[in-house]
């Protein structure tokens with residue numbers, strides 16, 4: 024029997040509060056636990072209790088549902104009830120107190136246990152044991168020195184399999200506690216068996232190695248900024264990816280690392296300094312307040328915004344309420360649109376979350392890319408990973424989702440993680456690719472195929488860059504091969520769509536050539552008049568080209584930069600077209616036409632677009648035959 028005067032033990036109350044906070048507001052369990060107010064508590068006890076509750080949250084939900092406890096006991100706080108139940112069923116297996124909530128839970132004990140034993144298989148919370156991933160901070164240590172250091176301690180280095188990713192996955196499951204190997208994709212990352220304890224390791228304490236999950240390292244791996252380029256980390260603290268970016272770029276160029284939260288900003292600064300990430304410039308600011316003109320030199324953007332964290336091992340995803348999810352997703356979309364629109368020279372964005380909810384992932388990507396008026400497109404992650412990856416997004420919010428990548432605990436042995444690579448579409452690519460197409464009879468019209476070529480270039484660079492300095496320099500000299508991968512623009516896609524429509528196809532070859540020119544000029548006018556963004560891109564690209572030229576001259580001994588040359592051609596063509604921009608009267612006509620085109624392009628579905636184009640062309644034909652008659 025409970026006694027009114029007996030209160031619930033404090034640590035259960037505190038655990039319930041923290042559990043609620045983590046579940047409804049997000050934030051890290053560890054951060055909440057290390058609050059000053061809790062310094063008199065045994066943090067490890069609280070941690071274990073909350074951890075256990077989170078781990079079994081889905082099971083407790085089912086048990087509660089079956090017993091209808093929350094309906095029957097309307098005054099029982101559900102968060103506290105879950106903490107107490109976790110303690111009773113999965114923790115100490117007892118509740119000490121005589122308080123009302125404890126006694127209520129105890130009165131359901133038999134019912135809970137009966138359900139649990141009858142549904143053992145359903146309730147088994149599968150805990151996947153992830154390997155211990157270690158990123159070598161190549162700012163301070165080379166991968167070969169790291170290998171030697173671990174070997175000196177008695178670890179055995181198992182050579183990375185030369186087979187498939189699936190072979191590698193089998194291999195890492197057999198690692199003994201004395202083994203380590205190199206990650207299949209991120210060559211500056213080592214993989215140890217799950218229980219390897221490295222928190223006290225000298226290399227860890229001196230920041231020469233960083234304990235970071237492999238999935239999160241893929242974000243930088245796929246953003247692949249060149250050394251000497253300019254990258255922006257929009258949500259930077261604590262700085263895992265910022266410092267990885269610096270190392271990836273061999274501390275050459277610049278990484279802007281922006282963080283809004285003051286305390287986390289301090290952590291970021293500290294980490295940046297300790298890791299020797301010299302090319303990082305930390306900025307204490309709200310990323311959404313960075314305006315055009317503030318950081319116009321940014322070429323690569325990493326966007327890793329706050330999310331539900333539903334992919335983390337300590338997942339509370341069953342409790343993420345819909346209001347919080349809605350808030351987060353709208354913020355994530357806002358961030359992505361901001362990234363797409365506020366940095367004129369940005370050519371690639373990697374968007375990542377440690378969430379497994381499509382609302383925070385595929386839907387954000389789909390909405391933002393659709394909204395970008397085809398200025399941005401999603402690169403196919405499967406191609407970027409050279410076919411060596413197994414989990415991708417769903418098409419539930421559109422086909423773009425299928426081009427995104429998921430990392431999954433049960434098959435990739437990482438945390439649950441989502442990643443999308445976005446590439447800016449620009450007319451320069453269109454012109455260039457058109458020139459190439461004209462030269463190459465085998466070349467394809469389709470966006471997918473040119474995109475795939477683009478992906479190949481990116482993945483080639485990714486492979487080149489992801490090695491330690493001394494190993495990569497040789498390779499790099501051979502192939503500094505990344506070029507701006509810019510894709511066909513809206514109008515070209517419109518043409519493709521139109522050309523797919525067989526009724527339009529036959530008559531218009533000559534006319535199309537002329538039209539292509541007019542349209543490209545139109546596009547320029549449109550951008551000149553409406554989109555200062557793209558003018559900036561051009562200016563930016565010019566600068567980029569000048570830089571590249573300088574670099575080229577400087578490195579005359581190096582192998583030919585054929586693709587940098589291509590980039591110059593692209594810009595040359597662009598400049599020429601801009602200079603050609605027609606006289607004002609023509610401009611007006613063009614503007615009208617451009618508005619028509621814009622209306623057409625607002626239709627997202629290519630089929631619809633092709634129909635509109637077809638109708639318009641038909642209308643035009645009818646009109647001209649009317650005139651002729």
Ligand SMILES: C[S@@+](CC[C@H](N)C(=O)[O-])C[C@H]1O[C@@H](n2cnc3c(N)ncnc32)[C@H](O)[C@@H]1O
Pocket residue numbers: 257258259260261262263264265281282283284287308309310311327328329330
């Ligand atoms: C998921 S964490 C980033 C983790 C980080 N990328 C890493 O790898 O270490 C998200 C971070 O974004 C920060 N943040 C949230 N909103 C922001 C904003 N508007 N501007 C800048 N930073 C923001 C949060 O404070 C948090 O530190």
